[in-house]
Amino acid sequence: MADAAASTKGDLHLTNLVKAFGDFRAVDDLTLLIPEGSFFALLGPSGCGKTTTLRMIAGLEEPTSGKIAIGNTDITYAKPYARPVNTVFQNYALFPHLTIFENVAFGLRRRGIKDVKEAVTKVLALVELGHLADRKPVQLSGGQQQRIAVARAIVNRPALLLLDEPLGALDLKLRRQMQIELKWIQTEVGLTFVHVTHDQEEAMTMADTIAVMNEGRIEQMGSPVELYESPRTVFVANFLGQSNLVKGKVEGSSGSDLQVSVHGNRIVVPSARNFAKDNSDKSVLIGIRPEKISIEHGEANTLGGGIITDISFVGVSTQFQIQMPWGQELSVFEQNDGGASHLQTGDTVSLSWKPEFTFALDGTADVEAGTSVNPDED
Amino acid sequence: MAFIAAVSKRSSNVRGIKRPSTPYLLLIPGLSWLAMFFIFPLITLAGTSTQTTPAGGDTGTYVQTFRFANYIDAFSGAREQFLRSIVYALIATLLALAISYPLAYAIAFKSGKWKNLLLVLVVAPFFTSFLLRTIAWKQILGNEGPVVTVLRTLHILGPETGLTASAFAVVTGMTYNFLPFMTLPLYASLERIDPRTLEAASDLYANGITTFRKVTFPLSLPGVVAGTLLTFIPAAGDYINATLLGNPKTKMIGNVIESRFFEIVDYPTAAALSFMLMAAILILVMVYVRRAGTDELV
Numbered sequence: 001m002a003d004a005a006a007s008t009k010g011d012l013h014l015t016n017l018v019k020a021f022g023d024f025r026a027v028d029d030l031t032l033l034i035p036e037g038s039f040f041a042l043l044g045p046s047g048c049g050k051t052t053t054l055r056m057i058a059g060l061e062e063p064t065s066g067k068i069a070i071g072n073t074d075i076t077y078a079k080p081y082a083r084p085v086n087t088v089f090q091n092y093a094l095f096p097h098l099t100i101f102e103n104v105a106f107g108l109r110r111r112g113i114k115d116v117k118e119a120v121t122k123v124l125a126l127v128e129l130g131h132l133a134d135r136k137p138v139q140l141s142g143g144q145q146q147r148i149a150v151a152r153a154i155v156n157r158p159a160l161l162l163l164d165e166p167l168g169a170l171d172l173k174l175r176r177q178m179q180i181e182l183k184w185i186q187t188e189v190g191l192t193f194v195h196v197t198h199d200q201e202e203a204m205t206m207a208d209t210i211a212v213m214n215e216g217r218i219e220q221m222g223s224p225v226e227l228y229e230s231p232r233t234v235f236v237a238n239f240l241g242q243s244n245l246v247k248g249k250v251e252g253s254s255g256s257d258l259q260v261s262v263h264g265n266r267i268v269v270p271s272a273r274n275f276a277k278d279n280s281d282k283s284v285l286i287g288i289r290p291e292k293i294s295i296e297h298g299e300a301n302t303l304g305g306g307i308i309t310d311i312s313f314v315g316v317s318t319q320f321q322i323q324m325p326w327g328q329e330l331s332v333f334e335q336n337d338g339g340a341s342h343l344q345t346g347d348t349v350s351l352s353w354k355p356e357f358t359f360a361l362d363g364t365a366d367v368e369a370g371t372s373v374n375p376d377e378d
Numbered sequence: 379m380a381f382i383a384a385v386s387k388r389s390s391n392v393r394g395i396k397r398p399s400t401p402y403l404l405l406i407p408g409l410s411w412l413a414m415f416f417i418f419p420l421i422t423l424a425g426t427s428t429q430t431t432p433a434g435g436d437t438g439t440y441v442q443t444f445r446f447a448n449y450i451d452a453f454s455g456a457r458e459q460f461l462r463s464i465v466y467a468l469i470a471t472l473l474a475l476a477i478s479y480p481l482a483y484a485i486a487f488k489s490g491k492w493k494n495l496l497l498v499l500v501v502a503p504f505f506t507s508f509l510l511r512t513i514a515w516k517q518i519l520g521n522e523g524p525v526v527t528v529l530r531t532l533h534i535l536g537p538e539t540g541l542t543a544s545a546f547a548v549v550t551g552m553t554y555n556f557l558p559f560m561t562l563p564l565y566a567s568l569e570r571i572d573p574r575t576l577e578a579a580s581d582l583y584a585n586g587i588t589t590f591r592k593v594t595f596p597l598s599l600p601g602v603v604a605g606t607l608l609t610f611i612p613a614a615g616d617y618i619n620a621t622l623l624g625n626p627k628t629k630m631i632g633n634v635i636e637s638r639f640f641e642i643v644d645y646p647t648a649a650a651l652s653f654m655l656m657a658a659i660l661i662l663v664m665v666y667v668r669r670a671g672t673d674e675l676v
Binding site for chain 1: 572574575577578579580581582583584585588592593596597599
């Protein structure tokens with residue numbers, strides 16, 4: 001009993017959280033448990049309610065209904081300055097009139113903490129920017145400002161650190177580096193990080209748990225591997241990486257496998273990977289990730305008669321667009337290990353993959369869900 | 379100033395070899411205007427300030443004798459008005475700041491879709507004459523006016539006491555007349571503040587008052603400095619408010635200069651007083667800007 005209470009002391013509980021702007025529900029009945037010490041990502045396209053959720057946790061937005069609690073303390077209506085939560089803002093929001101040292105010291109001074117100098121020096125050393133303590137924010141590069149924003153928040157040792165698209169303003173290379181650095185800082189300080197992003201790669205690199213949000217609700221929650229390998233909805237299948245989704249009809253099952261007819265081909269799906277809620281009308285969407293497919297390798301699941309319409313070379317792999325006899329274009333990624341180098345546009349090929357990589361989704365769902373979202377748009 | 383410096387720095391950085399001449403050509407109209415209507419008259423004025431009437435000369439005829447004692451004579455004759463000008467201007471500036479800051483703050487942060495309308499209202503008084511608006515205060519503060527009636531009813535003013543033709547009326551008029559010059563720069567600097575810095579402050583344990591003290595106000599300092607200068611400088615040299623709303627005991631330095639020039643035709647004294655006023659304002663402003671620590675921001 002005592003152990004259970006201690007381990008949930010810093011967990012963040014969101015219970016039936018709703019935020020409505022007029023008729024529009026930005027966050028729609030969200031219930032979520034974020035365990036203490038985890039690196040949690042809220043992933044979704046712009047307008048999915050992830051930032052609103054974050055702002056409610058920070059206290060910058062008041063929920064329409066529902067409850068927010070850290071451990072047993074209800075903070076739903078607590079003022080932002082009265083909660084043990086700190087935020088790394090999207091454009092850092094450093095104080096332009098204060099030095100880097102004073103920016104970082106701001107929260108400590110407000111709380112009347114002694115040994116401000118020691119704490120600030122320590123955290124500046126952690127982000128490796130101790131030598132910039134006397135500068136003003138404008139004199140720093142984007143990446144440095146980003147690290148100061150993190151330092152300014154974590155120096156307060158909050159129960160919860162919120163990161164609002166913290167890497168959005170950085171260029172790709174710097175973003176990669178900061179992803180690794182943030183993950184390292186999180187491990188180092190052991191705080192709970194809640195990270196909001198529209199960048200699926202960023203979420204997968206850093207978070208232990210990802211909640212994919214869409215239209216104010218959580219589509220699916222799990223580890224990056226779980227979400228990628230076993231997406232439960234079309235939205236998740238398309239938003240996290242790419243998926244080939246093909247319509248099919250369930251013909252029957254044998255043992256632990258499901259037999260599905262896909263435009264006249266027989267495809268095998270493990271029953272455990274059938275995520276369609278209801279197969280009563282027997283229609284399903286068969287899903288397979290592009291890199292799981294190989295061209296002409298004769299695995300158990302095969303679709304023949306495809307014509308290569310486009311080949312693009314992207315370094316580690318080559319991406320093929322293949323038009324199937326029923327008109328649909330499928331994507332295939334082949335490693336550049338020499339196996340597929342002889343292929344040319346216009347070649348007729350058959351695609352095959354191992355049954356265990358296949359997943360089945362609700363056949364009535366919109367195949368395009370989650371694809372039209374431009375991930376670079378804020 | 380800082381902006382011009384930044385621009386010229388950039389243009390010289392980009393191509394160090396050949397500087398484009400266009401910026402200098404563009405400066406010519408402004409510079410020649412300044413030379414003709416500011417620098418040249420200033421030199422003439424300086425010349426006038428040390429002239430004296432020759433023995434037996436008519437009123438208004440002066441010759442250059444480099445009599446710098448004119449300055450001492452002028453100052454000792456108008457010391458009282460000098461001091462009064464500075465004090466009145468200071469009070470009017472502080473009052474204008476106290477009135478304008480909440481107004482500018484509300485327009486910048488709380489007005490929403492009314493923002494533009496409110497800004498138009500701030501400058502709307504400029505559409506009527508400065509004189510007319512100042513004379514209107516005679517009515518507002520008059521014995522039959524609303525202010526006196528209310529104050530008398532509340533027994534704050536005695537039945538015989540009025541508000542017109544007083545120092546109070548002069549300072550009130552000055553405060554009113556220079557209010558837009560205070561409000562607009564304040565608004566401009568408040569409006570520039572990123573609301574997320576204020577959210578960051580509250581996220582970092584600062585309540586409303588602390589956020590204002592530690593973030594909002596320091597970030598609005600350039601506006602405070604600009605607004606107080608734009609109010610104080612013209613207010614210190616103003617004589618219309620003192621003429622229309624004051625009495626002989628509220629004369630300001632502007633009144634003295636005006637009467638020396640146009641009534642007594644004592645050009646040297648008037649010129650000397652003008653120069654001293656200019657010097658006094660320059661010194662006060664320099665000390666102030668140094669103190670405010672925003673010299674690079676104005």
